[in-house]
Amino acid sequence: MRIGFVGLGVMGRPMARNLAAAGHDLALYRAKPDVDGHACESAADAAERSEVVILMLPDTPDVDNALFGADGVAEGLKPGSLVIDMSSISPTATKTFARRIEELGCEYLDAPVSGGEVGAQQATLTIMVGGRPEVFERARPIFEVLGKNVTLIGGPGAGQTAKVANQIVVGLTIEAVAEALLFAEKAGADPAVVREALLGGFASSRILELHGERMINQAFDPGFRIRLHRKDLALAIQAANELDLALPNTAATQQLMNAAIADGDGDLDHSALHRTLRRGKS
Template sequence: MRIGFIGLGVMGRPMVDNLIVAGHDLSVYRGRTEVEAHVCGSGKEVAERSEVVILMVPDTPDVESALFAPGGVAEGLQRGSLVIDMSSISPTATAGFAERIDQLGCDYLDAPVSGGEVGAREATLTIMVGGRPEVFERARPIFETLGKNITLIGGAGAGQTAKVANQIVVALTIEAVAEALLFAKAAGADPAIVREALMGGFASSRILELHGERMVKQTFDPGFRIRLHRKDLGLAVQAAAELDLALPNTAATQQLMNAAIADGDGDLDHSALYRTLRRGPA
């Protein structure tokens, strides 16, 4: 396929590499010179050269700008083009973006991912998709190039809803693992050995395996930055208010991330919440 890609960050760059290896013809916006793709001067040009345009940018305003700002993707779409937003953004805004793209005679899927940089590099991402089933099937070959666990959740915005739910689970589990390992250390046990023991029991998880090791070794290069995860929890807290729903532990963990950012750790991996808890209250 002729695929356009906007957003060559920690996640986007390895995703582009995998699409190129799979034989797709890639056009990118503001790409690095070493990317084996056509580098375009605008989102409009990306769309003009592509059957499918993929977005992988940080936040809701970034998606809106990439799509609808002057020189954006929407100006270059041809009827029948497909836009796939793989960013993690507001489910409500996503539904509006999908409607605007649909009015242009084009298709839209929201398809946020989980799995971090490792999943992007190894093409093992979990992909949560919102949109029409027939459009999902059209995009399936692309998704299968990028990930392993691919699920159509529901209509427009449903993929983003699932991603917000995912980020709640991940954040609260990271916080729990950090508390457990800090407790073990304070009580005089070796956190590395405690982690190994817990990996054989009911507390075992992918987060204990990967992020627990980061905490033990004190290696917090991202990964997935605290700053971006706080944004995702902000989406959860905002949606909860709109739904008259209490998410007390999500809100508390978002505040912990606020503290991490205030301490200068916003660009560290989200497992660095361990550092924030270790410091304790000022």
């Protein structure tokens, strides 16, 4: 396919490389030298050259601007084009974006991912999709290049809702692992040995396995930055407010992330919450 790709950062760059390696013809906005494709001067230019446009951007305002700002994707779309937003943004805003793109005679999917930079590099991402089933089927060959677990969750915005739920589970589990390992250390046990024991029991998890090791080794190169995870938990709390729903532990974990950012750790991996707890911040 002819694919426009907008957003070539930590996640977008390896995803674009995988698409190029699979034989897709890429039009790249803000191209990087190590990604094969045509370098475009604007998001509109990338859209004009493509039948599918993928966005992989940090936050809701970034997607809004890339789609509908000056020289944005919407200005370059042709009737029948497909826009796939793989960023992690507001489910509410996503529904509005989908409606506006569909009013142009085009199609829209929200398809946020989980799996981090390693998943993007190895094409093993989990992809959570919102949109119409027939549009999902059109995009399936693209998703199968990028990930291993691809699920149509529901209508527009449902993919973003699933991603917010994912980030609640991941954030709270990281915080729980950090508390447990810090508790073990302060109580006089070797946290590395405690972790090994817990991996054989009911407390075992992928986060205990991977991020628990990061915490023990104090190895916090990102991964997934605390700053971005805080943004995702803010989306959860915003949506919960709209639903009159209490998410007390999500709010507490977001506050811990606020403390980490205030201490200058916002660009470390989210497992660095262990450092924040060690400093006694809450």
